[in-house]
Amino acid sequence: MKYYAGIDIGGTNIKAGIVDETGKILIEDSIPTGADRPQDIVLKDIIAQVKGLAEKSGVALSGVGMGSPGMIDSERGIVIYNNNLGWRNFAIGPAVSEALGVPATLENDADAAALGEVVSGCAKGAKRALIITLGTGVGSGFVIDGRIFRGCEFGHMVIVRGGRPCTCGRKGCFESYCSATGLINMTREAGITEADGTVNGRTVFDAADNGSSKAQDIIDDYTGYLACGLANLINGLLPEVVGLGGGIAKQGERLLAPLREKLKEEIYKGLSLPRIVSCELGYKAGLIGAAMSARQ
Amino acid sequence: MKYYAGIDIGGTNIKAGIVDETGKILIEDSIPTGADRPQDIVLKDIIAQVKGLAEKSGVALSGVGMGSPGMIDSERGIVIYNNNLGWRNFAIGPAVSEALGVPATLENDADAAALGEVVSGCAKGAKRALIITLGTGVGSGFVIDGRIFRGCEFGHMVIVRGGRPCTCGRKGCFESYCSATGLINMTREAGITEADGTVNGRTVFDAADNGSSKAQDIIDDYTGYLACGLANLINGLLPEVVGLGGGIAKQGERLLAPLREKLKEEIYKGLSLPRIVSCELGYKAGLIGAAMSARQ
Structure with missing residues (x-):
């Protein structure tokens, strides 16, 4: 050993x-x-x-x-x-x-x-795995045949040309919509907050569970943007597994179930939907x- | 041998x-x-x-x-x-x-x-080369360490969410803006044609050379979309060389010079601009x- x-x-x-x-x-x-x-x-x-x-x-x-x-x-x-x-x-x-x-x-x-996720986490053994971290920004890592594919900075892939300004200087990046920051901004703009007036990555999911249709609309929007960016990458990189990490991914099926439905519509005809899962190993x-x- | x-x-x-x-x-x-x-x-x-x-x-x-x-x-x-x-x-x-x-x-x-372009054409010897074909559609091929990276169907990467309908069923794909078909549509919509009323991939470049500011605007638009999609891929794949093929790429520097200027603004800060060239080997x-x- x-x-x-x-x-x-x-x-x-x-x-x-x-x-x-x-x-x-x-x-x-x-x-x-x-x-x-x-x-x-x-x-x-x-x-x-x-x-x-x-x-x-x-x-x-x-x-x-x-x-x-x-x-x-x-x-x-x-x-x-x-x-x-x-x-x-x-x-x-x-x-x-x-x-x-x-x-x-x-x-x-x-x-x-x-x-790490490919060696012993959510993508264990996958020949091609895409790991996307939904945190302050959107991080992306791609592992092929057990090796890191260097590059893969797809957080700054424009999906809405001329859209929301991104910290990188471009407009409409995947990150500007799909980071935790992006979701929190969307939640706050809709006037949805915790009881104490703060907003975090699960605020909108909890509000939707409590019957808020406005919150449901935001989840629809957010998972729509996420499906758009992920479909771009699935079409191009052909991962068997897409693992989502970061704070937002802790919402589990509340996030993953609507995301999978939207992805089915967006990926290239004839492709099978990869496994869409949450990361398992945390830090x-x-x-x-x-x-x-x-x-x- | x-x-x-x-x-x-x-x-x-x-x-x-x-x-x-x-x-x-x-x-x-x-x-x-x-x-x-x-x-x-x-x-x-x-x-x-x-x-x-x-x-x-x-x-x-x-x-x-x-x-x-x-x-x-x-x-x-x-x-x-x-x-x-x-x-x-x-x-x-x-x-x-x-x-x-x-x-x-x-x-x-x-x-x-x-x-082929990596073995003996425009990207000869490159460790990472991205070849984009601007034809009826937008084709993409990526070669890393002398081997084909399978997948890489980035023609159907959405860059304008909700934008022009694409043949694939999505809206706003790279291909729907940047294929020869896309450019020809933009040219025709602007009322620019050859003397016989037809439009091809060089029509707008010739009109711009003859002083048409409307044609120049279309070239600006087109190279803007092209820079957007290419910057997404340069940020993610880190090619040393980007080779453009297909009919539109025959315009050479009329296309490449404005494209390079726009790419400098769009790629991730700190990255060097890869060589942006026309493909050399044709069929x-x-x-x-x-x-x-x-x-x-």
Whole structure:
């Protein structure tokens, strides 16, 4: 059995773990990122964290895999740009590899999470799996034949030309309609809130369950946009499984059932509808996937 | 040196050739498809055509590759559905393999053409190349690390939700705006025609060259839609080269120069603009690519 360290670098915490080659986590922990500190200090923490975990677990590492948000050069193991961490051209891959004496890989965090779901989550064993995260933005990761397909930034695919402004500068992106932020905006614009006046990703689903037809209309709209973007990707990428992650996906069948109905109308004639499911691993997907990317 | 037969199956003609492993055509010919005949009779013609070419060229074949329009099951070598040819569940791959005594592969014709352009055309040597054909429809093929990425039917990606009806049943597809048909419709709707009242793919470009501001507006609109769809795909697939084929791409820089300007505004911040070029091989792309797909 081979063992790998997986590191999921976030703006708030860095989660690390020792994972066996089948995707099972032996041991894990989390440390604060301290993103206001110089990157070399954060690097020292990461190395100490992994060394500590490897020691506790008592296994020898065959490699280290990292997942990071931002713009990544996976070939060279460099974080080119990460706004939340303040990193610029940070060659973290070579640095970690040198310090730990094993190969180190670096992937986009959404890609790593997608690989995690394919190794041991909602898309286990799928030859082609598309994992879409409906969070602050819309993240997308595609895994084909057990390997991460690098690229796949389909959150910024325009589906409504000239539509809602997106943070990326374009108008009408998939993300501007289908992120949790997009749904919360639609909910608030319709005047639907929690009792305390706040709005979150489940507010509109709860209101619909309580008989609000206005809430039902928003769910129809939202799942319509989601079906539009997903059908574009299903037609183009032919996934067997589409896994939805992030806060909105926790609504389960309240989201998935109407979505599947709309997708049947939208995908290319003759294609079978892929399995449309919720992701299963939560935060562990990034950790497991990062570790498993080191197997490649 | 190894040699492969390439077969490009079209609704009107079937083009075949013997191609060496570097993509050089030794000999080629074309026969009428006779699509109104039973599929087994067409199959006999194809086999005789390849046998004849192999004999004339005097080389031994290591494999046969075919490109076909329609819905293809490449894994099993089956044309599932082809409307123009009237083919249904036609296991042409196994049949050709058995008759010729070598392995036979079957790919979508747009995919095969994309591989041809990567082997010896506009995207020669690119690690990631996207080939978009602007013809009656919009075809798309993606080649990564010298291999066809199966799927990639991005002509039916919605870019204007609720927009122009598409032949596929959706509204606002990339194809409904950016195919030659789409451009010709836009030209005709603006009242711009050739002297004899007809409209073709270059009519609007010629009118713009002759000073028509209305024609210039249409080119702006058209390249705007094209940039929107291409930027979606560039963000998601990260091609080094985007090759445009089909009739409209023959306009060369009259099309490509304004397109590049618009793409610079639309692609994800931090990405470099890929090379945006016209395809080079014309009909030979399908033949060469089909043959080269047999190398895999």
